[in-house]
Amino acid sequence: xxxxxxxxxxxxxxxxxxxxxxxxxxxxxxxxxxxxxxxxxxxxxxxxxxxxxxxxxxxxxxxxxxxxxxxxxxxxxxxxxxxxxxxxxxxxxxxxxxxxxxxxxxxxxxxxxxxxxxxxxxxxxxxxxxxxxxxxxxxxxxxxxxxxxxxxxxxxxxxxxxxxxxxxxxxxxx
Amino acid sequence: xxxxxxxxxxxxxxxxxxxxxxxxxxxxxxxxxxxxxxxxxxxxxxxxxxxxxxxxxxxxxxxxxxxxxxxxxxxxxxxxxxxxxxxxxxxxxxxxxxxxxxx
Numbered sequence: 001x002x003x004x005x006x007x008x009x010x011x012x013x014x015x016x017x018x019x020x021x022x023x024x025x026x027x028x029x030x031x032x033x034x035x036x037x038x039x040x041x042x043x044x045x046x047x048x049x050x051x052x053x054x055x056x057x058x059x060x061x062x063x064x065x066x067x068x069x070x071x072x073x074x075x076x077x078x079x080x081x082x083x084x085x086x087x088x089x090x091x092x093x094x095x096x097x098x099x100x101x102x103x104x105x106x107x108x109x110x111x112x113x114x115x116x117x118x119x120x121x122x123x124x125x126x127x128x129x130x131x132x133x134x135x136x137x138x139x140x141x142x143x144x145x146x147x148x149x150x151x152x153x154x155x156x157x158x159x160x161x162x163x164x165x166x167x168x169x170x171x172x173x174x
Numbered sequence: 175x176x177x178x179x180x181x182x183x184x185x186x187x188x189x190x191x192x193x194x195x196x197x198x199x200x201x202x203x204x205x206x207x208x209x210x211x212x213x214x215x216x217x218x219x220x221x222x223x224x225x226x227x228x229x230x231x232x233x234x235x236x237x238x239x240x241x242x243x244x245x246x247x248x249x250x251x252x253x254x255x256x257x258x259x260x261x262x263x264x265x266x267x268x269x270x271x272x273x274x275x276x277x
Contacts, residue, residue, distance in 0.1 A: 002177050010177055017185040021212055025196030030205055037208050040189065044219055047182065051226045053236055063243050068211065068250050075254045076204055079261040089199055097199035101191040108190065112183050121227060122176035129230040140233055149237050156244050163248035171255035173262075 002124055009050060017043040028085040034072045041065045052127040055137055179227040186223065189216035203257050203267040207250065214246050 017040055024036035041064045048057035121129075144150045189212055196209030218239045225235025261267050 002175065006177060007175060010181065014181075014185040018188045021189045021192040024212065025192045025200070025205075025209055030202055033205055033208050037211060040212065041215060043185075044215055047185075047219060048222060051182075051222060053222060053226075056222065056236055056239060059240060059243055063247050064211075064215070068247055071250060071254050072204065072208065075257055078258060079204070079267050080202075086200075086202060086205070093199050097195045100198050101195040104194045105187060105191045108187055112180065112187065121230075122178060123227075126226050126230040132233065137233070140237065147233070149241075152237075152241055156241055160244065160248055163251055167251050167255040170252070171258050 002122065006050065006123065009046070013043050013046045013050070016040075017047075028088075030076050030080065030086065031073070034069060034076060037072070038065055038069050041069070051123070052131060055134060179223060182223045182227075183220065186216045186219040189213075189219070201268050201270055203260070203269060203272075204254075206269070207253055207257075211246070211250070214242070218242050218246075 020036045020039040020043070024033045024040060027033050027036065041060065045057045045060040045065065048054075048060055140147060141149050141153055193209045193211075193213035193216065196212065197206060200206050200209060221235040221239045221242070223235075225232065229235070257267055260272060264271065266272070
């Protein structure tokens, strides 16, 4: 049995995620789409917190909501007049997009509902089994033993360096 | 009432479907990137949910999401650099107008 606060929080976050992701792809003003994306990302961070991954929630807020969103807003302001709405979509385009989305929902929905372990444990049980602290995450992240993540950690640092250099090289004013 | 895995997968499913819709219908390059972020985010969410409900003692899903967030940041930064460069050379970022590779 879950606490009533957890259930309320779940429904609020689920509605926020569903509504704002739908609005982010249907609004005609691009700056609004970026704002709705921010709400979706924050809702995702709340889900991470609720599932007991506090570190991941903090990373989600810092990197996605803090970093990527700012990049989006800057690039929108650099490339177009923010008040201009996009042109109205042609009907066949809407139809094709809607069809693809409905197909995705149907296919994935069937796959999810047929999944054998779908009615496993409840949230309280799962969180109580796997509680983790920051020290544990740090040990796993920098260990080269089994279940250690030193290699991907180093690889992603090289990737980010390459990304910085590539970003400068591409966006540089010639 | 219990909060089960299925209940957490549903918002993620809706987010992914919205991303697919936006990716197909939008013409603005930045709007397409926003839809792409929605899809990536829903997949990240799924990794964490499966990790929590199926293997609560382990951390693989969480670390996968951690690295996926880092890679998504790198990808977005490069994509936006390309968009700004395209804008600088042809003053438009509409996919129907971008038809030549060489600029």
